[in-house]
């Protein structure tokens with residue numbers, strides 16, 4: 001079969017791939033055929049018939065044969081030599097007839113009103129028609145595909161204002177969206193998006209005979225139907241039937257493409273802004289390579305914080321024990337003069353995972369070049385062990401492969417990660433592949449959403465994960481399931497690894513992990529026999545000292561089974577923060593400079609001293625988790641914190657807040673007042689992602705442009721600019737960048753893997769590093785063999801003991817994690833002001849025998 005075929009659509013040659021339907025081929029070529037039930041990325045449905053065409057197929061003897069009738073272009077595969085006509089008088093007549101039928105059950109005052117071209121979006125309609133039958137009372141006014149299609153068809157707007165009104169009540173019981181089934185055209189896009197794309201099946205067709213509509217299978221609220229509130233149904237709805245509740249009636253005056261700041265998937269979204277400079281809606285970009293038109297509940301409904309009136313707009317300075325509003329000039333002066341007294345190791349800086357690469361590059365440069373301290377980290381970096389082993393063994397501290405390659409994986413190993421909660425969109429290709437027959441091995445003592453999809457769910461004792469991975473490796477080697485060719489060609493240290501695996505006797509591993517030997521062997525066979533296989537790990541339940549060995553074990557497993565350097569395989573460390581990868585890339589770490597240049601290498605330190613024209617300390621600084629103790633012990637006396645993070649108050653950093661009270665100087669760059677700002681000496685208002693220009697780097701190494709959508713309403717500024725102003729007041733050189741692009745240009749000169757990336761390039765789409773030159777394209781897969789590449793060194797493994805980090809005072813291990821998807825847990829919709837909120841008690845799960853011993857019922 002050829003890789004490419006050519007057909008003619010309305011006389012224009014269109015190239016496409018075999019198997020593509022005519023409609024998609026036209027869409028890809030920038031041509032328009034009306035459609036309502038089709039949606040790019042979903043299977044064809046063939047329900048609305050709006051996409052009808054006439055087509056002639058070329059026979060082997062060069063003749064043309066017409067396809068019978070007027071086939072739907074969404075269900076007809078394109079063929080080489082095919083001739084398609086989309087706009088004949090006959091077809092337009094057919095479509096108008098179909099549309100007449102559709103609007104015989106759809107309020108259509110918005111289409112037939114004689115003022116339809118005259119009224120503006122905010123005009124008030126006084127016509128005597130039903131309340132949901134006026135443009136201004138349809139929440140999708142000017143965003144309605146049905147209306148667009150009628151206009152395209154140039155239909156005479158003389159349809160009588162009578163239609164079969166369904167008189168169905170508005171469904172408003174769910175907290176984030178509203179459903180008006182009077183406006184539904186039963187295209188089924190929402191049901192199919194929920195099933196085909198998201199794998200949730202929260203929506204279905206109801207009342208099939210004659211009154212087919214959309215709802216939940218048992219008529220319950222979405223909260224009870226397994227909905228994950230990703231909003232995919234709203235995004236695909238062509239009419240006003242499904243809409244966001246928040247800002248339902250607000251009209252956008254502009255749309256800005258940017259990146260969601262909530263997790264490392266880096267979803268590209270369109271931010272819609274109204275004339276009052278408020279962010280009113282987000283919709284995911286269907287062409288975005290990182291998220292392919294999807295977001296999660298955080299990206300869809302969790303960006304309202306940008307508009308909150310509680311935002312910090314003015315600096316606060318502590319005067320006589322209380323925080324008082326100040327001018328930005330006075331606040332910055334005070335910070336600059338007081339910081340001068342704390343240079344060296346008594347200064348530390350915690351940057352934000354929501355900070356852009358530019359913010360965090362400047363933050364670490366300030367800490368090093370101005371404050372002479374390597375005490376720099378980001379507030380989400382609670383598991384710094386996720387990537388160093390990747391750097392040591394495979395050469396780059398990052399995921400080896402891209403997110404959507406996971407669709408093609410035949411097996412997944414997910415270790416101690418709650419992907420559907422934390423990196424939600426990355427779970428979509430996994431669920432899709434599993435639905436199509438891929439195997440899924442989940443290693444986690446906790447139940448997560450993915451355990452529902454798992455082929456095998458292994459629940460090791462917390463802390464026994466490395467023993468389990470070693471056991472799986474041992475079983476693979478024992479049964480000779482390893483990829484001999486790959487090991488011979490690409491790896492060294494094979495014998496040493498295999499020798500070290502002798503310690504992983506499966507009976508012993510079974511004792512340590514509390515997992516039967518047969519299950520370990522089954523997992524080994526599944527993983528080794530189903531390639532390409534991908535490994536995703538967050539290590540959320542492992543104690544810090546166990547993590548590095550576990551990562552090395554996972555890398556060994558990928559190498560031993562030949563799952564490195566090819567599509568749909570590899571390793572994915574799962575961070576928590578949106579720009580955690582980028583922050584590390586630009587040097588926001590206590591042990592290396594931008595571009596992962598180690599502080600232990602004096603040549604690198606010298607180079608940065610020259611580049612920055614400043615002294616750079618060469619001793620390693622404190623990590624985030626070491627800072628609390630250092631503050632408490634008085635080693636750190638001045639701290640600058642950028643961004644708001646729950647980690648300051650959720651005890652994962654120990655008693656950080658109480659320690660922070662002992663600081664001589666605490667400067668916080670924040671968007672809201674918080675428990676941390678309340679103990680600060682100076683609080684500087686910081687811009688959110690929606691007001692900021694810069695770049696984020698996502699979990700697949702894709703550098704993407706964050707664009708400002710709303711303007712500032714007070715003194716808030718991007719962190720890099722605030723820090724630059726402080727540096728200038730302190731007399732430092734090299735902090736005079738005109739804009740974010742200038743900061744980026746500076747850092748690309750220092751971070752080799754970013755060398756070929758520029759804003760100009762990013763304006764037309766993100767780029768995956770390493771990108772060493774302007775003419776180098778994305779690097780989607782790391783570890784692809786090169787002619788002169790050396791061999792990858794396997795890591796020897798040691799069998800850890802039975803986890804024994806519990807004592808008399810603390811006899812249990814707390815494995816933390818977020819759990820939203822538990823439909824069986826009772827929840828209620830409550831009110832917070834005018835707002836509806838999900839209310840649910842959080843739970844601590846404990847083994848029944850332990851509970852019994854403790855008399856817990």
Ligand code: FES
Nearest residue numbers: 037046048049074
């Ligand atoms: Fe083809 Fe609906 S878009 S039938």
